[in-house]
Amino acid sequence: MAGEAVAHAADAAHGAIDLVPVVAMLAAGVVAVPLFKRFGLGSVLGYLAAGLLLGPSGLALIADPASILHLAELGVVMFLFIIGLEMEPSRLWALRKQIFGLGMLQVGGCGVLLTGIGILLGFAPVVAFVFGMGFVLTSTAIVMQILGERGELSSESGQKIVSVLLLEDLAIVPLLAVVALLAPTGEDQSMLARTIGFAAAIGAVLLLIILGRRVMNPFFALLASAKVREVMTAAALFVVLGAALLFEVSGLSMAMGAFLAGVLLSTSTFKHQLEADVEPFRGLLLGLFFMAVGMSLDLGIVLGNWQIIALSVLCFMLVKGFAIYAIARVLRSSHGEALERAVLMGQGGEFAFVLYTTAVSAGIIDGPTNAIFTATVIISMVLTPFALIGMRYFMPRHVQSMDGVEAADGLTGRVLIIGFGRFGQIASQPLLAMRHSVSIIDNDTDMIRAAAQIGFKVYYGDGTRLDILRAAGAGTADLILVCTDDKVQTTRIAELLRDEFPLARVMARAYDRSHAIELVQAGVEYQHRETFESAVAFGGAAINLLGASEQEAADVIEGVRNRDQQRFELQLGGEDWRNLDRLLISNAQEQARESGVNVPETVAESAVARSAVVAGN
Incomplete structure (x- = not known):
């Protein structure tokens, strides 16, 4: 009996939780992500590579990637909740033209073209429609992560991309309805199901709006009065996951439910507390999502159908990118902005998996076809970071307009100031107050024109070039002030002045203590740290x-x-x-x-x- 009890206990302990996959995923993420970022490949590709290594096509430490993917989709849900917290209703209303104008134009245009490509690849029209429309839905997780890392979510171009992504997330709802309509089922039953589904979706949206406007703020105020931090964290997760669950059971997107909950709480006094509570879970689960996508890539299917998959990836990414670029240019975006949007949004996304799975359940496509479609989307997601790296070579170089700007030539001021940003502007005031003869150069034409509007004469010139220093009068100036805000540039100018104008007295703006030491060693007579x-x-x-x-x-x-x-x-x-x-x-x-x-x-x-x-x- 004792032996049996020990055996049962050992079995229970062994079956309680398997830590090997958990530890393996954490280790792979900790190693791969910093390594890929160090080589300029981005964190997303690091997670995807780590997942591919651990999945069935790699070391096979994770046998069921689908189960991981379902859990990890909560990372996308929480990410959209945080985005929603930044989108106050007034701000969202201001983006309505971009969401329903630009968004619908891009989704509709890309959908028509990709459906046509699917037909040319040999698929039946209905199957090609499902394939193409799934690929239209860009990966919200990848694009948002890249924009967040760059700090471009609030920029004008970033807001246009976010608007399109919101419309694409909304588009999954009618697309699922269309798939149900195309399914070979009884007409009466499908009509009844569609009617009930539509009513449930409208009811879920109205219920969440009512709860968000009337209940959530008093609810959080009551919990805050208890002053128990973990309860507030639990409440934040409850709101996010509850909204996601409400929309899921209503046939809508979980991510859209979380986003709407975030928008409704964006004006709440607890906004920042909610963001701080959700952020750690969002980061971990979003990383897990990318790893799960990498695990889901079945290299066996890819190798067995590599011709059609390679052709599909190439055609779909090129055609979708071309359509996005053309639409952006028609709507008067610059070449650089249109190109970046086309490359960034040229891949398929996570909602394609939902659409393809629904199509399988409806009998529109079979399992092997679903595997080909899924592999096409995943490979496109994997290729996106590489495409962004290659895009740098095709981006137009920024050319400054010289309208209203005069180049430095033959300046003879007693004092030469190099760099007229915030630091240089303040440093010049005592000199001008004492009526010293001051010459000023800078290499930012926008700043030069702005300075001219308030009465400052600033000449265009790059202080790191010896010919410009000579033209600016460095050889005859009694004193030279180096006020540039770039450490390397400032040190380079100081070294040039030391080597070519050894009699010049030089003062320089230092970034920090180590930079100040560099400047002293470069011959600067006086240096000062900018914030000391x-x-x-x-x-x-x-x-x-x-x-x-x-x-x-x-x-x-x-x-x-x-x-x-x-x-x-x-x-x-x-x-x-x-x-x-x-x-x-x-x-x-x-x-x-x-x-x-x-x-x-x-x-x-x-x-x-x-x-x-x-x-x-």
């Missing part, structure tokens, strides 16, 4: 608000400046960091004693250690 004084003043104001007198604040700030100067001189001389730490600890204790404050040695050491961490600032 403002940060010191800011800290002084902080201790004033906390009760320090003006004199106490002044003494503390002076101590900060002195310690910083000592640290800088020691680093410039290559002193050992341990000697630097000991000196700063001693100085911190001495300053505390002079101020009459008892500061234990460990506190002083801690303060110095913290300052050492940011010694590069």
